[in-house]
Amino acid sequence: MMHPPKVFVSLVFPLNKRRLTHQKTMSYQRFFLFFCLLTATSLTVQAETETTFTMSFREAYALRVNRNQVETGSHVTTRFFDLNQDGTPDLLTGDGQGQIRYYPGRLSGKVVRFHQPVSIQAGGRNRWGTSYTGVVVTQISGNDAPDLIVAHSGNKVSIHTGLGDDRLPQFSEESIDVDVQDNCQGRFDLADWNGDGLLDLITGSFGGALIWYPNTGTKSNPKFAEGQPFHDIRRAYNAHPRVLDFNQDGKLDLVLGVNWGTIELYLNIGKEGAPDLGRPTTLRWATKGGALNLRSQNGDDTTPDFADLTGDGVVDLVSGGKNGKIFLMQGVGAKDHLAELKQLLANHPSDLGFKMASDEALRGKSFGLLGSLQAALNSGLISEINRRPIVAELYALVKEYPQYFRRQQFDLEQTPHLPSLAAQMWIVLFEAFPDSSENRHQLADLAGFENAYKTLLVNLGVIFIDNNTATAEQTEKMVTLLSAMPREVWDVETITVRGWLGEGFKQQGISSRTGVNIFALPLGRPENSFPGDAPRRGVTDVYMICLAHEIAHNMLDTVGRQLRPDLFELKYEQLEFAAGDLVEFHDRKSRGVNWQVTKSNLSQQGIWDGQEASWSTTWKSYLESEPFKRAHVRGSVHFFIHSPQEAFATLANQYFTDSQLMLELGVTRWNDGHRASINQFLLIADYLSQKTEAVSFYQMGVGGVLTTEEVRLKRNERGQITMIESRGSKVGFSYEGNLVKTLTLLDR
Known part of the structure; x- marks a missing residue:
């Protein structure tokens, strides 16, 4: 396995020049304006190489400078910007003592090696408060030179105007100070959220609330209105926002670092001038499956930033955190995931189910690859022209390996994880395209769905995952009940019966857009659903009313x-x-x-x-x-x-x-x-x-x-x-x- 370089970052990204020139921000644009030079009338890009975002990343490695791990003591935040304007990105950090540094980057082939840090000052000022500090460099006030914006203790954001276009920018000691929410500290970003051409403030906080402060000033003199909840997003603790066009559709999205080491993505599903954030998804581990979690590496307060750090055309993830260390995770593209999955199956043409039972790493990789493909296909990061051949190859794998991916009853003793693996493949294919009758029929025929299993999928868009254990009568009654419910008012993609899927399902479950689990019970068990003061008894079937109850969970409280x-x-x-x-x-x-x-x-x-x-x-x-x-x-x-x-x-x-x-x-x-x-x-x-x-x-x-x-x-x-x-x-x-x-x- 190739390990990612420890200290590298690539230098070139394609950019939407019209959009970026209009907004003049270094903090969030399509491929990071730290690779660019902003002037009053134009945006100069050093080079153009196709680069893409991804949802999945390999294991975390410590970021090093001259073989020494980067440590700032406590609470480090990370931002990239070409501060010395040499065409190579530099790494900017804020720490837990109110200091800001930058690590100059220098080219070495396709990559950049970081060098010893230099303290950033604003005039004679070299410290902002005494606690967790965040930094953004972008043009927001005064002339066209980039300005220094610092979020720090005292619930303040300070804007220091750039003094000119010198090779190493200088900033005024005098600042425009903005009062923000309690315990914001270094958790913030700048973005033109309402599309009026002015950069707004979006702050996070220790308490988990996100607040938006609209910029009501001018391009040279920012003023911020009273803060208001940012799309009602509130996490338990330590919400750290990063606003950028993640899926490259021309609309700004939200990436949110949260307390417990995970990183959430909220895609913008709104229209121009009327942003609206969809439900969050979580960035994933590429090789071991499941949600990416950095808590064991950087403690609480994940602080994500992105760049192509390995020169492979796929952005990588960098994060600081509470313990002051910085970690790099190499991004993996969908085509690489597909190639690895094909190789894994070729290596295990008949024994994968048996091997996964005892080999946790193999199991994690198998599910991790499917989960990463699912996340990539759902994220909007893959264009239509690239999506279809990827899905076609997945279809071919189902045909080539029916012993793994066709609907059947697996041996839960010998191959306990195959029910989940098959189901995860079905889900990946089901979610790969917008829901349609054609897509449902193709999946049902490909994976061998028959009788009521097929009716549930084709007519109702529901994948029933039970290791083919339910009786024909049970599945037929399920079809009858679900067909009688207005389909528009409930949103369920998968129904599982955990009790029929064995211990393997507990160890390695599935991931779907929406799903419910029901009890492993036979038909015919009675239950009175009404209290003693009801006019009469209301006796129903436990298995069926459990189904109704779980479907109702995905009615009013979701869709x-x-x-x-x-x-x-x-x-x-x-x-x-x-x-x-x-x-x-x-x-x-x-x-x-x-x-x-x-x-x-x-x-x-x-x-x-x-x-x-x-x-x-x-x-x-x-x-x-x-x-x-x-x-x-x-x-x-x-x-x-x-x-x-x-x-x-x-x-x-x-x-x-x-x-x-x-x-x-x-x-x-x-x-x-x-x-x-x-x-x-x-x-x-x-x-x-x-x-x-x-x-x-x-x-x-x-x-x-x-x-x-x-x-x-x-x-x-x-x-x-x-x-x-x-x-x-x-x-x-x-x-x-x-x-x-x-x-x-x-x-x-």
Whole structure:
């Protein structure tokens, strides 16, 4: 295996000249403006070699200068910029003592060797605070010379204007200081996020929140408006943003270093002038599979930057971190992954399943290659002209190695990891192109999907992964239930049954865009999904209602956040309502309980003694006493406040068992003074109705026998359901705000 050079970086990247000239930023552009010279009217590039980004990287190696590992003591951040303007990138670092240095780069063949660091000063200033410091060099104020921007202690970002175009730039000691969020320190970037031609500030923080400060000034005199949440992104700790065009589509994306050593990518799925970030994906290890994680190398506070450090045309990853060390990870392109996968299979034409059972490294490499290909194909980094031949070669591998990749029942004792390996290949191929009937049919025929397995894939876009263990009746009942659910309101690509996939699946699972796991149970096991105060019992099939519950997890809380954001917020408002007047949520209900206000309320009422040691017990006892025992149709409101992801999914247990009975339970409880349950029924009915004048009612018995009824709805001008008429009842509703105010049984 070829080890990456320890101290190298390549010097040339292609650039979008029109876009970069307009924005004049060194911090984020398509292939890093540290390789370029910015002037007032033009952008000069030293050379042009095709270079691509990647999602996967080889193992981490310490970055060295003159054979010595680069260490700054604590909390190092990294940026590349051609500071001395010799056409070769230099490495800029900020450290945990407020100092900034640059490591000059010099060419050696195709690569660059870094040399001893030089302190960067702004006039006579050579220190910014006393803690974690970040640095960006770009033109943002004054003349056309690059400026020095430093984020440092005291919640400050300081802008030092460049004084001219000298070979080694000089910066004014006087600075423009910007106040930013608490504990930002060195976590920041600059980018023209709103497309107005001015560089904005995007800051991270120790607390994990990202804040955007729009630049409302001019190109020579920046001013920043009050900060606002950056796409509502908040991680647990240590969010370190890097903004750049990762997938080279002309739109800026977000790369986020996070506390636990991982690095997330948020692709921009919006339009020009209206950026919108998709769901995050995680950068991956190329050879051992799984999410790339640097915590064992650099501690907390991952600080990523990118450049082609090995001269192979694929960008590599560099990161600092809490311990002051810098690590390099060589990027691996999709074509290299494919070549390695083909070689691996050629080396193990018949024994791969047996070998993976005992060879952890081989297993990691096998799954790592498939996972890296999946990440590359999903990222948008591979052009259409390059994508098709890669996928064609993967199809050829499935045909060449049916013993590994055709649908079949594998021996879980001898080859415990083959069910996962086959499934991962199916997923890679399924996700390689936009979803289409043609793609589904091709995959089903190629991989040997038959009967209900094929129907699930072709008709519903679902890959069922069970090691071919389910009975024909089970898979047929699954098709019936899932076909009866509006496909637009749930987003599930894979369904696994972990209990049928053995220990190998626990050791090496799969990765898919969306997926759920269900219980390994036979059909025919009964369960009553309704509480004791329901008008009658509602008995269903455990296997099937588990399926409905898990699918519902991928309704309102996933795709529903875009389809019906109003209902997503309403779910939390209903939890607040169910918990009574003393429990108060934040103004934005999805932020959950306002603990300060709620604790004060319970203390003032003499319910809580004000001692933190007794709070948890008091809080739970309060919500599990009357009148809150019947505040939720199924279970404890205390549980659902602390596990809000279950609050909607558990409604499916009743709705898909017997929708009519769920409505009747809500009416019964309303008449008994418990008004939360009818709101919960209307929440799931409204979501499934997709804003139309009708919704399906379901009744599913033991064995998965399903009947459905189309029920008529009426709505008010706000779109709220004001009448629901089924074969069993006709009920009218009026509202106060978002919650039911009156309930009336109407004549049919």
